[in-house]
Amino acid sequence: MARSFSTTVRLAASDKSRFVPTSGVYPKGFRVGGYYSGVKKRPELLDLAAIVSDTPAAASAVFTTNVFKAAPVQISKKVLDETHGEGINAIIINSGCANAVTGEGGLEDATTMVQLVDKTLNKTAPSGVLANTLVMSTGVIGQRLKMDKIEAGIPELLTKHLGSDHESWIRGAKAICTTDTFPKLVSKEFSIGSNTYRIAGLAKGAGMIHPNMATLLGFFVTDAAVEPAALKSILKYAADRSFNAISVDGDTSTNDTIAALANGAAGGPIIAEGSEGYEILRDAITSFAISLAQLVVRDGEGATKFITIKIEDAKTFEEAKKVASTIATSPLVKTAMFGKDANWGRILCATGYAGVEVDPTKTNVSFVPNDGSAELKLLVNGEPENVDEARASQLLDEEDVNIRVSLGTGGGHSTEFWTCDFSHEYVTINGDYRT
């Protein structure tokens, strides 16, 4: 079958290049870059990335909830615990090997990586602290890292291939890609009072594919000065509304990690929980994280649609999230979107088995047009509408499809969730890769 899909692949890839920025506004005091170390087979593919802060930065991260946590996840957790998220120098990331399910040896390899970064940067971790660097890996599960390549590559990358220009950021974004069809880079500027700050970040994703080129990885850095506890609470808040509100295929990998660094290079007061700028920073980081996370969905394996699911009037935020993710992971909803089928019954059905409070007699389902015109009502207070099939097809013909479901619980909580469709291409990528 593969041949009959190759066209689709190329089209998808080229088409998506519009999501790659040609310039950006980058935070002060950070250097980033990508390098080919030899972990991946093809030299034209970068496989080692790093972000370095010129001054010690506050750091936080959210990690996969998978029971089988990869070695880099365990080591990065350890570093954050021991440093309390203070004085972090860098993040080192390799692609091509996930260093997951690799036992004790894998933990030693991840430790070597963070300590080699510290050493190359002439930093010494305080006693009782493993290192001042975080580490992420993505790629094959169950295989050891080629440490000779990594140990040669890290000094090369850190001493010769870091920069603060747009090209360096793009190279960093490329170096963490696996099956991604485009590098994912976002940068934004925001102000708190008279102070202007910048935030920039990279992500990779696209679902998991053989052999478990798994994983959602991402990090962002800002030149605002943020107190570690504040950065932690903001990252949690932002991740719940961005990276934890997207789904390509519902699988949670062994390596998923999102990290944040704040180095204060832009000056201004240190932002703490409850301090004046806290909520502005939280909202700026959240909207930034949503932009970055959406790129992962745009690049979903075989995706032909970008689907926004808005859940309204749920009992709680968590229940809204649960319904949204149930709809977003329903193969029937996802294949219907691929087939441009106004199959609201499937959306309703998924809502019904999400396991949260719903009032069937007050449930509403509709498609929301991108052009701001009136929504197409599908179900009103539990009763099906006579759907204008022509208008429905028109809306489902667009790349961006918006589904709104109101649960009628009176709770008033809402959330947004982003996913893509299930296409032949998804099956091809995940099943046929060998043929």
Add this chain to the structure above:
Amino acid sequence: MARSFSTTVRLAASDKSRFVPTSGVYPKGFRVGGYYSGVKKRPELLDLAAIVSDTPAAASAVFTTNVFKAAPVQISKKVLDETHGEGINAIIINSGCANAVTGEGGLEDATTMVQLVDKTLNKTAPSGVLANTLVMSTGVIGQRLKMDKIEAGIPELLTKHLGSDHESWIRGAKAICTTDTFPKLVSKEFSIGSNTYRIAGLAKGAGMIHPNMATLLGFFVTDAAVEPAALKSILKYAADRSFNAISVDGDTSTNDTIAALANGAAGGPIIAEGSEGYEILRDAITSFAISLAQLVVRDGEGATKFITIKIEDAKTFEEAKKVASTIATSPLVKTAMFGKDANWGRILCATGYAGVEVDPTKTNVSFVPNDGSAELKLLVNGEPENVDEARASQLLDEEDVNIRVSLGTGGGHSTEFWTCDFSHEYVTINGDYRT
């Protein structure tokens, strides 16, 4: 794309005819049949089925947990509540229209169906009882039943088209099909002491497809004499290990229903909870229900594989079920099976995010051959094996694939679960049907 898949469809369908029995052993005192009433568009497709017991039977049923319960589900629940599962005459089933999300009118239609069956059989329900008949529907969601067709069809079916021979059972099985590629009929004989009994049943399924030809429907009848409370507890036990242990696409429909009737026509003592024959009957019904449920997976939309997932050493039976169903619904596992890819990392990953207790250092994963030869170990106590790829491909080349996962919790609970793979055909059926 449709054309390139048509071959697959035909092959799959014809190939699966081997699952249709050419004879059977049928319970005494039941008449069954199928008829074309006109609900479906194509006359060559039967759309109305009934099973009638010559004497009042004990009855029980398990229903969908979906919040949006279809009218026939609500009416059958009411009948069982009001009759306490005693004195049931018949089950009436239509295909082609699910009578779901149809509001008050839909409830009236389902009521008309059960009361018309009673009337045609000259049975009068006791006061305070809606009817002595159960009803099931499967097909389009959000459309009203063509009641003129149904009301003309029910007397025709009940008076002229019921029988107790194999052909009548096959016609009944065909009449409840929607997208099924073959009718699903199983019959078995079993003994308790010196008494011999028969059990036979029908099922339909194959996942949900446009426009929500939803639903797992099934029923089985036995000529054993069973006390209603005992039948209820046995059905729950059997369903947990059969119809609730299969997955095609993880979606739970608005109409899912499994019903059981026991009329005692074979004589013998009335079997009650705690009575001598209870466990023998429970085990006989459970193994019967597993055979019937497995046919639904065999006919999974686009299925090319029949996958048995055995979970061992879980903390509880429920946790074993949860891991099994998480693996069974992972699109990555299912596409890997389609691609004949020994992608144990995906199985491990799904195990890791199932949300149950797992000991990563004591987890074992393996493929179990069908020929009884030694299993192919993939992961041993959390450490990956050097997998013999040739043998792996050999095992994955077979239609039946067996996955064994031991969670190492020391709990010792195990379960079996059955699913199929995700193929291009699945996407075609569920997405491309319009093209």
